[in-house]
Amino acid sequence: MTLFLARHRAILLAYLGMIVLLALTSFFSPGFLAGSHLRTLTVLAAFIGIVALGQTFVIIGGGIDLSLPWVLNCAAILMTLIAKGQDGPLLWVIPLLLVAGAFIGAINGIGIAVFGVPPIIMTLAVNVILQGGILVYTGGTPPATAPQLVQFLAVGRIGPIPVVAVIWLILAVAASFLLSKTAFGRQLYAVGTSAAVAEFSGVPIVRTSVLAYTLSGFTAALAGMLLTGYSAQAYLGMGDPYLFTSIAAVAIGGASILGGSGHYIGTIAGAFVLTILTGLLPALNLSNGALLIVYGVVILVTVSLASEAFSDLAAALRAVLRGGRATAGKEPS
Amino acid sequence: MDLLQASAVSKRYGGIAALSGAEFHAAAGEVHALLGENGAGKSTFIQILAGAVRPDEGMINFDGAPFRAANPSAAQAAGISAVFQELSLIPDLTVEQNIWFRHEWRSPLRMIRRKALREKTLELFARYAFPAIAPDQEVRRLTLADRQVVEIAKALARDPKVLILDEATSSLAPRETEWLLGLATRFAGEGRLVIYISHRLQEVRQVAKRVTVFRNGQTVAAHDTASVSDDEIITEMLGRRMERLYPERRDTATAKLALKVRGLSAGSRLRDVDFDLREGEVLGVGGLQGHGQRELFQALFGIGKSRGSIELWGREMTARGPRQALTGRDGIALVPEDRRGQGLLLSKSVRENLTLAVIPRFSSGGILSARREKALVAEMMTFLRIKAKTPDQVAGTLSGGNQQKVVFGKMLLTEARVLLLFDPTRGVDVGTKGEIFTLMRDLAAKGYAILFYSSDQPELVHVADRVAVMQNGRMAAILEGAGISEDGILRAAMIEKH
Ligand SMILES: Nc1ncnc2c1ncn2[C@@H]1O[C@H](COP(=O)(O)OP(=O)(O)OP(=O)(O)O)[C@@H](O)[C@H]1O
Ligand SMILES: [Mg+2]
Numbered sequence: 113m114t115l116f117l118a119r120h121r122a123i124l125l126a127y128l129g130m131i132v133l134l135a136l137t138s139f140f141s142p143g144f145l146a147g148s149h150l151r152t153l154t155v156l157a158a159f160i161g162i163v164a165l166g167q168t169f170v171i172i173g174g175g176i177d178l179s180l181p182w183v184l185n186c187a188a189i190l191m192t193l194i195a196k197g198q199d200g201p202l203l204w205v206i207p208l209l210l211v212a213g214a215f216i217g218a219i220n221g222i223g224i225a226v227f228g229v230p231p232i233i234m235t236l237a238v239n240v241i242l243q244g245g246i247l248v249y250t251g252g253t254p255p256a257t258a259p260q261l262v263q264f265l266a267v268g269r270i271g272p273i274p275v276v277a278v279i280w281l282i283l284a285v286a287a288s289f290l291l292s293k294t295a296f297g298r299q300l301y302a303v304g305t306s307a308a309v310a311e312f313s314g315v316p317i318v319r320t321s322v323l324a325y326t327l328s329g330f331t332a333a334l335a336g337m338l339l340t341g342y343s344a345q346a347y348l349g350m351g352d353p354y355l356f357t358s359i360a361a362v363a364i365g366g367a368s369i370l371g372g373s374g375h376y377i378g379t380i381a382g383a384f385v386l387t388i389l390t391g392l393l394p395a396l397n398l399s400n401g402a403l404l405i406v407y408g409v410v411i412l413v414t415v416s417l418a419s420e421a422f423s424d425l426a427a428a429l430r431a432v433l434r435g436g437r438a439t440a441g442k443e444p445s
Numbered sequence: 446m447d448l449l450q451a452s453a454v455s456k457r458y459g460g461i462a463a464l465s466g467a468e469f470h471a472a473a474g475e476v477h478a479l480l481g482e483n484g485a486g487k488s489t490f491i492q493i494l495a496g497a498v499r500p501d502e503g504m505i506n507f508d509g510a511p512f513r514a515a516n517p518s519a520a521q522a523a524g525i526s527a528v529f530q531e532l533s534l535i536p537d538l539t540v541e542q543n544i545w546f547r548h549e550w551r552s553p554l555r556m557i558r559r560k561a562l563r564e565k566t567l568e569l570f571a572r573y574a575f576p577a578i579a580p581d582q583e584v585r586r587l588t589l590a591d592r593q594v595v596e597i598a599k600a601l602a603r604d605p606k607v608l609i610l611d612e613a614t615s616s617l618a619p620r621e622t623e624w625l626l627g628l629a630t631r632f633a634g635e636g637r638l639v640i641y642i643s644h645r646l647q648e649v650r651q652v653a654k655r656v657t658v659f660r661n662g663q664t665v666a667a668h669d670t671a672s673v674s675d676d677e678i679i680t681e682m683l684g685r686r687m688e689r690l691y692p693e694r695r696d697t698a699t700a701k702l703a704l705k706v707r708g709l710s711a712g713s714r715l716r717d718v719d720f721d722l723r724e725g726e727v728l729g730v731g732g733l734q735g736h737g738q739r740e741l742f743q744a745l746f747g748i749g750k751s752r753g754s755i756e757l758w759g760r761e762m763t764a765r766g767p768r769q770a771l772t773g774r775d776g777i778a779l780v781p782e783d784r785r786g787q788g789l790l791l792s793k794s795v796r797e798n799l800t801l802a803v804i805p806r807f808s809s810g811g812i813l814s815a816r817r818e819k820a821l822v823a824e825m826m827t828f829l830r831i832k833a834k835t836p837d838q839v840a841g842t843l844s845g846g847n848q849q850k851v852v853f854g855k856m857l858l859t860e861a862r863v864l865l866l867f868d869p870t871r872g873v874d875v876g877t878k879g880e881i882f883t884l885m886r887d888l889a890a891k892g893y894a895i896l897f898y899s900s901d902q903p904e905l906v907h908v909a910d911r912v913a914v915m916q917n918g919r920m921a922a923i924l925e926g927a928g929i930s931e932d933g934i935l936r937a938a939m940i941e942k943h
Contacts, residue, residue: 295804295811302801305790312748312779312787313802313855314771372792 122366122374126381129364129414133388140395151274153387155267158280159342161383162335163354164361165287166217166328168379171362172291173324174304174371175231179220180332180358181351182242183213187336188346189246192256199261206262209333216242217329221322235325247348258340266341276338283331287376300324304371356411357386363415385414447506448473448638449494449607454503455662456489458842461834463489464500468664469657473606476629476639478649478670481659482682482874483846484832487642488530490659491609494640495527496520508606518547524606528596528613530642530845530872531785536585541566543584544599569602573628576621589616589783590734590900597625608632609640612845614648615871616782618734619902619935626652644846644874645901646675658682683876690875691907692883695890697725698910702759703863703894704745704777709753715740716918717753722863722894727885729909730898731934737918738898739782742867745896746770746779757863771802771859778802778861780853780869784845788852791841795833796822798840798851803858825854830880845872853881864888864895870904882908902931914938 138145163180170177187209195201216238223234268275291297299320302310310317335354340346359369361382367374389410393403451469455462464486471477481487492498494505496514505512507523514520517527534543541562566580575598578591587595593616600608610629614622629639629652641653649656650670657667658681666681679687704722709715715737722728730738744751747765755762758775770777781787790798799822800807807817822836829850833843840851849872856864866885870878885895885908899905905912912924914937922937 293813295808295813298797298801298804298813301793302790302797305792306786308787309790310801311767312746312781314767314859315801316768372790 120366120375120378123378123381126365126378126385130381130384130388133385133392137388137392137395140392147272151272153384153391154277154280155274155342156390157380157383157387158274158276159335159339160354160357160361160386161280161380162283162331162338164358164379164383165283165376166324166331167358168287168362168365168367168374168376169291169300169324170231170328171359171367171369172304172371172374173300173321174307175224175321175324176359176369177217177220177235177325177328177332178232178355179216179235179239179242180328181355182239182246183216183329183332184336184339184351184354185346185348186242186246187213187333188340188350189250189348191262191337191340192258192346193250195256195259197256197259199259202259202261206337209337210330213333213336214326214330217326217332218322220329221325222318224325225318225321250348257345258343262337262341263344264341266338276342279338284376284380291375296320296323301372304373306372357383360411360415361386364411386411389414447471448508450504450506451490451494452504454490454493454505455501456486456493456498457501459834462662464493464662466663467503467659468667470667471638471640471655471657473638474633474636475654476633476641476652478641478643478653478656479659480642480644480646480649480656480678480682482876483850483872484844485659485682486662487659488611488844489662491527491611491640491642492529494520494607495525495529495609497527497529521603521605525609526600526603526605526607527609528593528600528611530611532589532592532596534584534592534595534599537583539581539583540578540587540595540598541580543595544569544602546599548602565602566598569598573598573601573631574624576624588735588739590618590621593617594621597628605637607638607640609642611642612644612872614643614645616868616900618900620733622648644872644878646678646875647903650675660684679875682874687876687879690879690882692879692886694907694910695886696910697886697890698723699725699892702756704896705754705756705759706745707754707756709741709744709751709755711740711744711749711751714918715744715751718915718918718920720913720920720923722896724862724892724894725889726911727889727895727897727909729905729912729929730896730915731902731905731912732915732921732938734900736915736938738915739867740918741915742779742782742865742896742898745865746777771861774860774862776859776861777863777865778856778859779865780856780867782867784848784852784871788855789840789848791839793840794837795826795831795840795843795851796836799825799836799854799858802855806858821858825858828857829854830877846874846877849873850877862893864893866895866897868898868900870899870901878904902934905929905934906931916940 163184167177167180191205191209194205220235220238223229224231265275270278299315302315303317303320307317336351339350361379362374363369364385365374365378365382367378393406398406447470449471451467454464454467456464467486467490479487489498493500496517496519512523514523544566545562563580576594578594584592584595593613597613614625617625626648629641633639643649653670655667656670656678658665658678660682701724702721703724707719709718718741730741732738743749745755747767747770751765757777762769785791796818800818807814807821826836831850831854832847840848853869870881873881889895897909906929912929912934913920914922914924914934916938921940924933924937
């Protein structure tokens, strides 16, 4: 574990940031650290964390998935429409929609890896197509409410622990295992670092990329259904905020947006940081618009701190602490 | 009076001492060779001179005054320009834009003046009789050799007093090498200094008046080139005597065909090539650079589209691609030309690089076994004597020669018995070169079949059993036995075919 952290200093920084923010928040609103608040925090972070899981894999592989919002939204709306508020059909509706999400992800991956469509174009197009499709399909009818079962999954508890946190934990363990311990994970990092080198080394590039996007579609669909449970209904546009937050969580978690580095363990901290920030800002008593501006700026700053600049700063600080002079220049890599 | 004096220069990277108290003195008007085995600290030293790396300790005097460059631009302004071992051109810019990068003449509206740029480029090319390269060509389309030439132009464009060439000939063909050696001599003749790093002693003898030898980050000797023998220099570099560079030639070829290639074509660069590679044979591939050798190696490995028949151990290869080629003992492995672009994940560890092509060898059901991976890595690092502090050292921080060993090791781990080696000794020190040649012969004796291209002609002559000479994408001749000589290769490469 210590070796892991030494190699992933950015991840350590993300957790440090998270702790600092927690401390700040409890300073501004005493009692924040009470169990119930932490629970809400975890639940909200779980939604970001689950959407960002697939995004983490895609970004490590050197791509980006912009189709998440409407994959999420489609799964949410279709679930309510098909299940009509009943728990019974969920037994097949949930698996079906998870597979459908994975399928959309696979289409993304095939377009990108097989046909060479740039990831931004491919996933953006799929996002728009899904948006259009669902508008045509629903024809503006108000979607039905969420069945009890998904509401339980999203807001229910097992003892003191939220169900969704358990789901998140299981996914997190699985994701970390995939990244660190499997051939797929190793190959994903290679493809994201250099597709050419990976190709010359016989890495199955197409399979690896398609798998990453498939996973992304899967987690987006899952998050869509859980979110429906949380808000007790599905509505148009519910996935939109998750595009930005999923990417930001990955970046704050220490991954390079250019691919080849990062880890889901970092993304988890990223999800918490974003959630705490969202909770912290309303304490500033700003209008909604101003809040968004501040939110955007803060994320921008956080992400850039989490990358290059901050490691330089950290290096300079360490040098000062060691009593040496701070050498400002960087060594060329 | 020495133009450049460096004393007690030290540089550490974490736990690794790249330089520990190196000394260097060189006078104006000379070509001064800097020699040493892989990882001796040569590149680190010249990076310090050129302002790319800061030393931890040490004094440098340049032109009679203490000198310390904060960055490469400052060093260039002071008159020191370097061609670094690892190329640094911007692929999306043209040749001339790269050469004059950040020096472009701008009109009052800060627009780059294209005409001036072109004129200056042609003037520079003419002044130093550069090989023909179109100034408006995008660098991404150039071969490695041409990129190297552009790097040299870029360094000369600053009209420096000191020109540093770090293994600049390692990817050049004999003709361009001759050109560069001539250039170095002329440049020094103008009362300036050339610091010349190379692993090819022949070249060093040809141009350098003096040599300084580094070992383990320290200066072990400095001589007039004429006053020492190659053997003495090699002993100083390695710290031990080397028996011989080229292993005894042994005829280990059997009648069994490893590769039978008929009518292989790819694009316009590879046309209708036929040849056989036998089990136990080292087949050299020669010819002037850029006559289809690269395309041949890539086509055999399955990069890009190709037509024609390839039989591997008697079986026609229908599906082609690196994945189809890298299939264990009966497969084909390629050590590619471009170490940094095709061979290495620079930001990943030595371990991850070494095992990238053999993940199935240490995983079961898709799950990796760290223990089995470690064993494979340890074995290969010892076998090739890869100089890294730990297997987890980032590959991009190894010295150039050690990076090359990692690429080589990655392919050896695949156990493929048909090896395509495209310039496998590029940037590798004499000691290791000898080891690689011995290894090639040993592998051949074990039944491997090796196709071997080298930009260093003598290697082909001394190591290959037969040499196939390419011209305009075709096999112009296959030389055998006494017919193999540098002269013979050159003649076969130049003969007009009708
Ligand atoms: N950025 C770095 N981080 C860690 N170690 C480094 C770094 N740069 C160089 N080194 C180490 O310093 C030592 C000297 O490297 P250097 O590149 O100067 O060798 P060299 O003499 O140029 O070798 P070669 O002939 O292989 O190019 C090597 O052991 C190398 O691994
Ligand atoms: Mg070097």
